[in-house]
Amino acid sequence: MAEALTQYKLIVLYMLDHVDFPLTNTQISNFVLEKEYTTYFNVQKAISELIDAELIRTESTHNNTCYYIMPAGRETLSYFPDKISAAIKSDVLTYFEENKMKLRQEISVIADYYKTTGQEFAVRCQIKDKERSLIDLTIAVRAKEQAEAICANWKKQNEEVYGYLMDLLMN
Numbered sequence: 001m002a003e004a005l006t007q008y009k010l011i012v013l014y015m016l017d018h019v020d021f022p023l024t025n026t027q028i029s030n031f032v033l034e035k036e037y038t039t040y041f042n043v044q045k046a047i048s049e050l051i052d053a054e055l056i057r058t059e060s061t062h063n064n065t066c067y068y069i070m071p072a073g074r075e076t077l078s079y080f081p082d083k084i085s086a087a088i089k090s091d092v093l094t095y096f097e098e099n100k101m102k103l104r105q106e107i108s109v110i111a112d113y114y115k116t117t118g119q120e121f122a123v124r125c126q127i128k129d130k131e132r133s134l135i136d137l138t139i140a141v142r143a144k145e146q147a148e149a150i151c152a153n154w155k156k157q158n159e160e161v162y163g164y165l166m167d168l169l170m171n
Contacts, residue, residue: 008038008046009055010084013077015092016056016069019100021107025065031095037088066107111154113147116140121147125154127162135162 012028025047032043047067050056055073059066069077096103110126121141127134141147154161 005046008042009050010080012046012050013073014084016067017074017077021104022066022068027103035091109155109158111151123147123150127158
């Protein structure tokens, strides 16, 4: 089992090393499960151990966790170039080639909310291009349900909202 867990950790590191944006837990898990490399619980254990070893770092919101490879993770990956088969490497690269735009969009559009001191909620909606913010909008609302609705709608309608704001502000 230890050998297999090492393999899963290396797959996660390899994935994170081959994109210039973070990946979500869902994106990593979906890839590993689609390819039937292991179970959901094994990939979660691998990710947890990578975090504990400080080979990857996380950023979390209410509805998602994003993973970034750390320099120590890249270094560790370089020690085991032959531990990941050519077939798995090819699967990863093909997956990114076919889904890179979709994966990048999923990670670039961010919506989260938090409770303010006045018992209201603040909803933060963002569109990022790598680490650069294209828009960063915070809206105050009274109810958690409103905050959740805005988060869900931002994911669906961010392009229209961004376009509308740009048109309105540029004219």
